[in-house]
Amino acid sequence: ERVFTPSNALVGLRLKLRCTPGDGEQRYGPAREVESSGPVEAGPGACTFDARHLYTKKVCGHGSVRAVSYNILADTYAQTEFSRTVLYPYCPPYALEIDYRQNLLKKELAGYSADLICLQEVDKSVFVDSLAPALDAFGLEGLFRIKEKQHEGLATFYRRDKFSLLSQHDIAFSEALLSEPLHKELCEQLAKYPLVQEKVLQRSSVLQVSVLQSTTDPSRKLCVANTHLYWHPKGGNIRLIQIAVAMSHIKHVACDLYPSIPVIFCGDFNSTPSSGTYSFISSGGIAEDHEDWVSNGEEERCSMSLSHPFKLLSACGEPAYTNYVGGFHGCLDYIFIDRNALEVEQVIPLPSHEEITTHQALPSVSHPSDHIALICDLKWK
Secondary structure, three states: OOHHHHOOOOEOHHHEEEEEOOOOOOOOOOOOEOOOOOOOOOOOOOOHHHHHHHOOOOOOOEEEEEEEEEEEOHHHHHHOHHHHHHHHHOHHHHHHHHHHHHHHHHHHHOOOOOOEEEEEEEEEEHHHHHHHHHHOOOOOEEEEEEOOOEEEEEEEEEEEEEEEEEEOOOOOOHHHHHHHHOOOOHHHHOOOOOOHHHHHHHHOOEEEEEEEOOOOOOOOEEEEEEEEEOOOOOOOOHHHHHHHHHHHHHHOOOOHHOOOOOOOEEEEEOOOOOOHHHHHHOOOOOOOOOHHOOHHHHOOOOOOEEEEOOOHHHHOOOOOOOEEOOOOOOOOOOOOOOOOOOEEEEEOOOOOOHHOOOOOOEEEEEEEEEEOOEEEEEEEE
């Protein structure tokens, strides 16, 4: 029995296919009718990333780094009844299935010819059984960090012939806050706000930090950080605490352990460009009277002023959106780079609005996630 997936097939039809076994020359018997075992599904047709692949056919040169950041939508969230009926009712059920989406994902990621790929919402089984072997074939080594309470986490891939891994410094925010002397002062300040403290400590968000060294120029090292911050629309204050922990930790790695190495910080920050989190990352500080400290009302106010020493720039700017679902679209994902050491060579254009909305919103038959990958080529200054 063969599976037929014509891109213009009518979804849901059960077809009776008249098959003639054989190779076209020898006949082994009469034709027989075979009924397909499931509905015939439409293929993706033109994908949202096809045009982007035209910019990324080749791996960039040794003085450059192509970085990708992408929330790939964990199966554990895509397969809930809520997702199917409320979040993504416009997406055909088969296009939410992990087998369908991971095939699209592998095709998409392979076509970017990237040197660094930071992924969020990666199911452990998808990393182990699908993405790591597929990207390994394209010369990429993968690192995985799971969230303790969920079945998904973060993955960082790096090109083996460009980089070697020097060390890893992953943390869970809540654990680090309580146990690492580095965050003692922040922890003491947070203790004054028990309601907020409890929420911060309940979160399972993690930070993945990898130190890489250039294989052709050992003097060139990179601190690559990857994270996925708390999602709730009113959780601006929680995200500020999480990003404060993240920046302290990255400072420890990139200033203390490996003095003055450039930072690339990727992730789904669940924060628009007008948020306190974005402002803190890009300006280096946040005032205690910022409105995000009261994002969930006065009773959960936790005012404090924070700072970090880095000069970070959003390499892909501030797109109109990086997340596009039925009820929301906005820019939540970023690739922040150390502007003292790195500059942007090119930003790979995002899919057009027409491409994103062809099937109403994301995910769709032609796009495997509700987020859009950010891709840019960077070079050392």
